Amino acid sequence: MPEPWDSHQFVEQVARARGRRIHLSAVPAEVMDDKTCGLWVNADSEDYLLYSEDSPAWHADLVICHELSHMLFEHDLEVTTGQQPAPARQPTDVDGLAAFLPDLDPDAVRSVLGRSGFTARREFEAEYLATLILDRATSSGNDSRQTRMLSTFLGADTR
Numbered sequence: 001m002p003e004p005w006d007s008h009q010f011v012e013q014v015a016r017a018r019g020r021r022i023h024l025s026a027v028p029a030e031v032m033d034d035k036t037c038g039l040w041v042n043a044d045s046e047d048y049l050l051y052s053e054d055s056p057a058w059h060a061d062l063v064i065c066h067e068l069s070h071m072l073f074e075h076d077l078e079v080t081t082g083q084q085p086a087p088a089r090q091p092t093d094v095d096g097l098a099a100f101l102p103d104l105d106p107d108a109v110r111s112v113l114g115r116s117g118f119t120a121r122r123e124f125e126a127e128y129l130a131t132l133i134l135d136r137a138t139s140s141g142n143d144s145r146q147t148r149m150l151s152t153f154l155g156a157d158t159r
């Protein structure tokens with residue numbers, strides 16, 4: 001994990017680990033279906049992670065880590081393999097968002113995942129891991145139990 005903490009750098013690390021580029025964008029709250037939450041636009045070969053530009057930095061970090069956690073847990077596989085109904089794609093999701101994402105090819109979009117796209121259990125998992133990451137990032141102490149849990153989720157290199 002980046003030290004000192006830098007959420008954008010952490011996004012790059014997760015992107016490298018997954019082998020898929022992640023575009024991080026702050027967008028107006030109006031185009032998000034729930035501005036307290038982020039949005040994960042899953043395209044054919046890359047991902048877009050969106051958060052509200054109104055968010056204070058600490059909240060943006062939480063939202064970013066929350067969405068990264070969904071990616072690390074591969075929660076999208078559940079959605080796209082039909083284990084649960086795919087979220088209805090709202091017109092605002094792609095059309096409204098595309099204006100802010102010039103690199104995005106709307107035809108390449110596989111899913112647009114916001115809070116409504118995941119089960120409560122998956123939301124809890126993502127929030128839990130996000131909290132762990134940020135807690136670790138902002139604490140200077142070396143909590144071995146926490147470090148061990150993070151290693152389990154993120155792989156060995158969490159220091």
Ligand SMILES: [Zn+2]
Nearest residue numbers: 114115123126
């Ligand atoms: Zn979520």
